[in-house]
Every structure is written in structure tokens, then in C-alpha cells.
Amino acid sequence: MSYLRLLWIFLRIGVMNELAYRANFWVQLLQSLVSMGVALAGLAVIFSHTEELGGWQPAELVALLGVFFLMSGLIGVLVQPSMQRFMEDVRQGTLDFTLTKPEDSQVLVSVSEVRVWKFLDVVQGAVLIGWALAEIGLQTSFMHTATFAITLVAGAAIVYSFWLVLATFSFWFIKAENILVIFQAVYSAGKYPVAIYPRWLKMAMTFLVPVAFAVTVPSEALVGRLSTEVFWGALVMAVVMVVGARVFWLWGVRHYSGASA
Numbered sequence: 001m002s003y004l005r006l007l008w009i010f011l012r013i014g015v016m017n018e019l020a021y022r023a024n025f026w027v028q029l030l031q032s033l034v035s036m037g038v039a040l041a042g043l044a045v046i047f048s049h050t051e052e053l054g055g056w057q058p059a060e061l062v063a064l065l066g067v068f069f070l071m072s073g074l075i076g077v078l079v080q081p082s083m084q085r086f087m088e089d090v091r092q093g094t095l096d097f098t099l100t101k102p103e104d105s106q107v108l109v110s111v112s113e114v115r116v117w118k119f120l121d122v123v124q125g126a127v128l129i130g131w132a133l134a135e136i137g138l139q140t141s142f143m144h145t146a147t148f149a150i151t152l153v154a155g156a157a158i159v160y161s162f163w164l165v166l167a168t169f170s171f172w173f174i175k176a177e178n179i180l181v182i183f184q185a186v187y188s189a190g191k192y193p194v195a196i197y198p199r200w201l202k203m204a205m206t207f208l209v210p211v212a213f214a215v216t217v218p219s220e221a222l223v224g225r226l227s228t229e230v231f232w233g234a235l236v237m238a239v240v241m242v243v244g245a246r247v248f249w250l251w252g253v254r255h256y257s258g259a260s261a
Contacts, residue, residue, distance in 0.1 A: 006103060007111050014114025028117035032069075032124050039065055039191055054196035061192070063132035064219035068191050070125030071155065071214050076118035078111065079160050083167040083180070085113040090170045095256065106249050110164070129222065138224060147231065148221040154238035155214040161238075161245035162210055168245075168252040183209055190215035213237055 018024060043065070047058050056064070086109045089095040098108050133140070166179050186204070190211040194202045206212040217234050220226040 006107060010111045011114050011116075014116050018116045025117050025120075028120050032120045036065075036069065036124055036128070039068075042191075054193050056193055057136075059132050059135035060219075060223045060225075062135070063129055063222050064193060064215065065191060066125045066128030066130075066132060067152070067219045067222065068125070068215050069121050069128060070152075071159065071190075071218075072187075073118050073121030073123075073125060074156055075159060075163075076121060077115055078113075079163050080180075081113035081115050082110050083163045086167050087170040090256070091174065099253070099256070105253060106164070106246065110160070133222075136223065144221075144224065147226065148218060151218040151221045151226065151231065151234055154234045155210075155218050157238045158210045158213045158234075158241045161241035164245045165248050168249050171252040171256050187211055187214070193219070210237070210241070 040062075043058065043061055046053055051057075053061060086095070089098065095109075098112070099105050101108060138144075162183065163180070166183065169179060186209040189197070189201075189205065194205050194212040194216045197205065202212075213234050217226065217230060220230065
């Protein structure tokens with residue numbers, strides 16, 4: 001409960017900060033609409049030449065696109081800004097103020113920055129998902145909804161852990177934020193199912209940069225394509241990533257010399 005209280009406090013701070021610059025809402029809304037429009041236009045061009053893409057029908061790919069924007073919003077609201085602020089604190093030496101607080105330092109770092117307007121991407125993704133399900137005519141059951149929710153949470157945990165590991169490298173490297181550019185570049189390829197890519201790229205998007213677990217696997221659960229093996233594989237991957245990121249974080253903190261070094 002204390003962690004939820006911390007998240008609520010930082011969320012309120014984020015709201016107050018964003019309300020000071022309300023024009024950002026319209027900028028973010030325009031950016032989100034343009035991104036969605038470009039992505040849908042890309043799908044329209046593709047399906048003007050073919051009836052399916054890697055076995056995925058048009059409405060199914062719209063559902064995948066919805067999951068892509070939904071996950072992008074979750075990353076943009078909390079994960080990305082918090083990790084970027086953490087790396088800046090390491091570089092400036094201000095991380096000392098976080099480490100001396102009584103709460104868990106990883107939790108404080110993970111919720112330190114909230115960009116509220118990024119919730120627009122979450123809403124946009126939910127709208128696309130609803131539209132796609134209506135087009136598919138899929139009858140959702142409790143088990144179907146639960147499977148999607150579980151894989152979505154697992155995907156979010158994997159992405160968060162991946163970002164935390166990359167950000168923790170800032171304890172040793174000054175320009176660690178450049179590594180995050182790699183994730184952003186590869187994540188943009190998640191607008192399409194990983195099955196359409198060459199084998200080497202598919203492996204990279206599954207195990208090196210976990211785009212498959214973040215977008216494709218929840219999308220497969222959403223449209224009824226997910227196998228039992230992949231479902232359990234996603235859960236195991238989430239546990240491994242969360243535990244591994246925690247261990248790596250604690251190791252990194254022990255190697256942090258502080259601002260006075």
C-alpha cells in the first residue's frame with residue numbers, strides 16, 4: 001500500500017506540473033492523432049495489395065496497433081520519463097537525495113516522473129482495440145479477457161525491467177541514455193507482428209529487445225491466437241526479467257560512488 005501511496009503522490013505532482021503548461025495537452029493530442037493516422041494509413045496501403053499479413057487479417061492488425069499504442073502510452077506516462085530523470089540524477093549527483101530516503105530506492109526512481117498527457121496514447125490504444133474487436137466480432141469471455149490482461153501486465157513488467165537494466169548502466173557509463181535510442185527504434189517495429197520479420201530480427205525482437213512480449217503476445221491473446229506455450233513463456237520471461245532487473249539494480253547501487261566522490 002505504501003508503494004501505491006507513493007505512486008499517487010507522484011501522479012498528483014505530475015498533474016500539477018502538466019497543468020502549468022496546458023498547451024502540452026493539445027500538442028500531445030495532435031501528435032497522438034498524427035501517429036495513429038500514419039499507422040492506419042500504412043496498414044491501408046499494405047492491405048490494398050494483399051488480404052493478410054503474416055496470417056493476420058486487417059482488423060486483427062488494428063487490434064495489434066491498439067496494443068502498440070496502449071503500451072507506448074504506459075511507457076510514456078511513467079517508465080521512460082522516470083528512467084530518463086534517474087540517469088540525469090546520476091550524472092548530476094542528485095541521486096544521493098533519493099538513496100538517503102527511507103523508501104525503497106528502486107521504487108522512488110521508478111515513479112519519480114509522470115507525464116500525464118501521455119495517457120492520451122493509452123486512451124487511443126483502447127479505442128483502436130474496441131473498434132478492432134467490434135470488426136472481428138469476437139465474443140469475449142472471462143478467460144479470454146483474463147489472458148489478455150495477464151499477458152499485458154507481463155509485457156509491461158518485461159518492458160519496465162528492460163528499461164531499468166538499461167538505465168542502471170548509467171552507474172558506469174555517462175551517456176547511457178544513448179542505449180535507450182536502440183529500444184525506441186526497435187519498438188517502432190512492434191506495429192507489426194514479429195512473425196513477418198526475418199528469423200534473426202524476430203529473435204532479436206523477442207529476447208534482446210522484448211518487443212514481442214510487449215506487443216505481439218498480448219495482441220495474440222486479444223484476437224485468440226495465443227498458444228499455451230507462449231502464454232507460459234511470457235509469464236516465465238516476466239518473472240526472470242523482474243528478478244534480474246532487481247538484482248542488477250542492487251548491484252549498480254552498490255557501485256554508485258555518490259556526488260562527493
